[in-house]
Amino acid sequence: MKKILPMRFGILFALSKQKNPMSDIEIMKLIEEDYKGEGQFKETIVFGHLTALCASGLISESSTSLIGESDLSTSYVISDSGRERLKYLPASLRS
Amino acid sequence: MDSNVANANGVANKIEIIKEQKKLKYAKTGLLYGALSGAFWGLDGVLLGVALALVPFTDSNYAVYVAPLVGACMHDGFAAFWLFLYNLFTGRARELLRSVSTKPGMIVCLAALFGGPLAMSGYLMGIQFAGSAYTMSITAMYPALGTIFAMIFLKERVSVRAWAGIVTCIIGSLIVGYTPPSGDAYPHFYLGIAFALIPTLGWALEGVISTYVMDLLDPAVAINIRQGTSFVVYFFAIMPLIAGFVLFKDAFIVKSGTVLLVTALSGSISYLFWYRAMNMTGVGRAMTLNITYALWSIVFGVFITDLKLNAYLITGAVVITVGALLVVANPKELLNLRK
Numbered sequence: 367m368k369k370i371l372p373m374r375f376g377i378l379f380a381l382s383k384q385k386n387p388m389s390d391i392e393i394m395k396l397i398e399e400d401y402k403g404e405g406q407f408k409e410t411i412v413f414g415h416l417t418a419l420c421a422s423g424l425i426s427e428s429s430t431s432l433i434g435e436s437d438l439s440t441s442y443v444i445s446d447s448g449r450e451r452l453k454y455l456p457a458s459l460r461s
Numbered sequence: 462m463d464s465n466v467a468n469a470n471g472v473a474n475k476i477e478i479i480k481e482q483k484k485l486k487y488a489k490t491g492l493l494y495g496a497l498s499g500a501f502w503g504l505d506g507v508l509l510g511v512a513l514a515l516v517p518f519t520d521s522n523y524a525v526y527v528a529p530l531v532g533a534c535m536h537d538g539f540a541a542f543w544l545f546l547y548n549l550f551t552g553r554a555r556e557l558l559r560s561v562s563t564k565p566g567m568i569v570c571l572a573a574l575f576g577g578p579l580a581m582s583g584y585l586m587g588i589q590f591a592g593s594a595y596t597m598s599i600t601a602m603y604p605a606l607g608t609i610f611a612m613i614f615l616k617e618r619v620s621v622r623a624w625a626g627i628v629t630c631i632i633g634s635l636i637v638g639y640t641p642p643s644g645d646a647y648p649h650f651y652l653g654i655a656f657a658l659i660p661t662l663g664w665a666l667e668g669v670i671s672t673y674v675m676d677l678l679d680p681a682v683a684i685n686i687r688q689g690t691s692f693v694v695y696f697f698a699i700m701p702l703i704a705g706f707v708l709f710k711d712a713f714i715v716k717s718g719t720v721l722l723v724t725a726l727s728g729s730i731s732y733l734f735w736y737r738a739m740n741m742t743g744v745g746r747a748m749t750l751n752i753t754y755a756l757w758s759i760v761f762g763v764f765i766t767d768l769k770l771n772a773y774l775i776t777g778a779v780v781i782t783v784g785a786l787l788v789v790a791n792p793k794e795l796l797n798l799r800k
C-alpha cells in the first residue's frame with residue numbers, strides 16, 4: 367500500500383521529484399491522486415501550504431505571472447533546505 | 462517596441478506589488494493569530510481558576526499539587542478532543558492519522574513532553590517551593606529563551622525593535638505577576654527556583670521544536686498531536702504517581718468537569734492560534750504576543766471574577782501593550798522569516 371505523506375510534506379516531496387519549476391495549479395494536479403476526496407484538498411489550503419513552505423525557505427519562487435487583474439500564478443522549486451528535510455521521508459519513499 | 466517594454470515593466474511592477482500585498486497579508490494574519498492566542502489563553506487562565514475553585518478540586522485531603530495537575534490533565538484531554546473535532550470537520554482527520562506515524566509527528570510528541578507534563582509539573586513545583594511570584598517571574602522569560610533558540614536552531618531573523626518588544630512584554634508580565642514579599646518562609650526556595658527553570662526551558666523548547674516540525678506538518682494537526690500526547694502522558698504517567706485518578710473521576714462527573722470542558726475550548730483555540738502564529742511569524746513574535754495573556758487575564762478577571770485592579774496590574778498592562786506594539790509594528794520584517 368502506497369505511503370501517503372502529510373500534505374505539506376507531500377507537496378515538498380512531489381516538488382523534489384521535478385526537474386523544472388511547477389506552478390501552484392500544477393502542484394495541485396500533481397498531488398491530487400493522494401489527497402482527492404479529502405476535505406482539506408482545496409486551493410486555499412494547498413496554496414496556504416505553499417506559502418508556508420516558501421516562508422520557511424524550504425521552497426523558493428521561480429517565477430510569477432499575472433492572471434486577470436489581481437490574481438497571481440507562482441512557480442516553485444525546492445531549495446537546498448527543502449532537500450535537507452527529505453531525510454525525514456519514510457524508508458519506503460526514499461530512492 | 463518601446464510601448465511593449467513599458468507594458469512589460471508595468472506588468473512586472475504590478476506583479477511585485479500584488480506579491481508584496483499577499484505576503485504582508487500572510488504576515489499580518491500570523492500576527493493576529495498571535496494576539497488572539499494571548500486573548501484566549503488569558504480567558505482560559507481565568508476560567509481554569511474558576512474550575513479549580515469548585516468541588517472536588519477544593520478538597521483539602523489532596524496534596525496542594527494534585528488538583529492543578531489533575532486539572533491540567535483534564536484540560537489537555539478536553540483540548541485534544543476539541544481540536545480533533547476541528548480537524549474532523551475541516552477534512553484533516555486522515556491527515557492527523559498519517560502525521561502521527563511520521564518522524565515529524567514523533568518529534569511533535571517530544572515537544573509535547575517538554576511543553577506539557579514536564580513544564581506544567583515544574584511550574585507547579587516551583588510555585589510550591591519558591592512561591593508564585595518568583596516562579597511566574599522566571600517562567601515569563603520563556604519568550605526570550607525561545608527567541609534565542611529560534612535564532613540559533615531555526616536561523617530566524619529578529620530585529621532590534623522586535624527584541625525591544627520581547628523584553629518590554631516580559632517586563633510587563635513581571636510587573637503584572639509581582640507580589641510584594643510577604644515574609645513567608647520557603648525552606649526549599651532554591652529547589653523551587655530550579656523547578657521554575659523547567660517550564661521556562663520546556664515552553665521555549667516546545668515552541669522551537671514544534672515550529673521546526675510545522676515546516677512539514679499542518680499546524681492544526683501538530684497541535685492536536687501535541688495535546689493528545691500531553692494528555693496520554695499525564696493520564697498514564699503522572700496520574701498514577703500523584704494518585705490522582707479518584708480526583709479525576711470525581712471532577713469529571715460534576716460541574717467542574719463541565720467548566721473544564723468549556724475552558725479547554727478556549728485553551729484549544731489559543732493553542733491552535735499560537736501554533737499557527739509561530740509557523741507564520743516566527744517563534745519570537747508569536748511567543749511574545751502569546752504572553753499578552755497576562756494583560757487579557759486582567760481584562761477577563763475583572764469581568765468574570767472579583768479581580769480588583771491595582772497599580773501593578775494597570776502598569777503591567779500598559780507595558781505589555783507597548784511591547785506588543787513594538788513587536789507588530791513592522792510586518793514587512795516578516796516577509797522572510799529565516800536567513
